[in-house]
Amino acid sequence: MIAILLAAAVAAVDLAARAWAKTRLPPEGIETGPVDLVLGYNSGVAFSLGADAPTAVVVVVTATITAGIAVAAWRVAPWGSRTLRAALALVLGGAVANLLDRCRDGIVTDYLHTGWWPTFNLADVAIVLGGALLVSSMWSREELSPPSVDRSHSAEGSA
Template identity: 65%
Template sequence: MSTLPPSRQGAPAAGRRATVFAAAAVVAMVDLGVKVWAQAVVPPTGIEAGPVDLRLGYNPGVAFSFAAEAPPGVVLAVTAVVTAGVAALVYRAAPSGSRLQLPAFAAVLGGAVANLTDRAGDGVVTDYLHSGWWPTFNLADAAIVAGVILLVLSNVVRNGPDRADAPAGARGARR
């Protein structure tokens, strides 16, 4: 039974969701702003910047140009469905998310929204970070990867490895 008045019982969940969705919006806005900047500033020859150069690329497909030959409308529709699914999962999981999971949710959702928004304009995603040994990518891609890594780490931290010194009933139990 909750000790909060009925009008305040949903406040913590709503606040956590709002925080995650606001952070995701910031991730998306930063990436979209950098994409506009890169298109305006980066010359066709690129800019050498050390381990990661600035080089414009336009990806009509999804990750690693997968499905690049697919009709742009199909890629956009599939991307929209996946992004909506991510948003629904984040909405559901945010109220009980850990300190590692909340920024992970924001990073994955923000990156997905940024790439979807970019793709909606002309059917391609603007990439601008180039390492030479990895396909050209953008901040939204980096946010998605970082978010997934944080989600994996949060599971490892939460579940921990089975320890020989733990009581038999506690092995593998969630903390």
């Protein structure tokens, strides 16, 4: 349940920030230090990959990937550690936010800019942080598979 709330919070905060950026961010942006606020749009996925692909194809592919992440999170929830569940929730929340934004007009709104990296958004940050947590959680052997099931009391084992 907490993982669902985390995913929903990530998506909600990012979508609210996008709405603010679209309506309130001045055309010249706002310098804030290492990460400036600059409005940008991406019709592709990460690093504008697939920007020339038909919008419907990009939406279907990203929706399929997002659904896969949701299924993985649902399947891991009963046995996964907090770290693993948090990682999947961050990735799912970011993916959902990007998908919902893309479904409106075929593009993703970005608003964070470093000057040396492509413009991105909070959903992208959540996806990257979730991915890093996912990788770090894999170092623990018990997090790689669900707990074993004791089959000694199954119908086949009883006489």
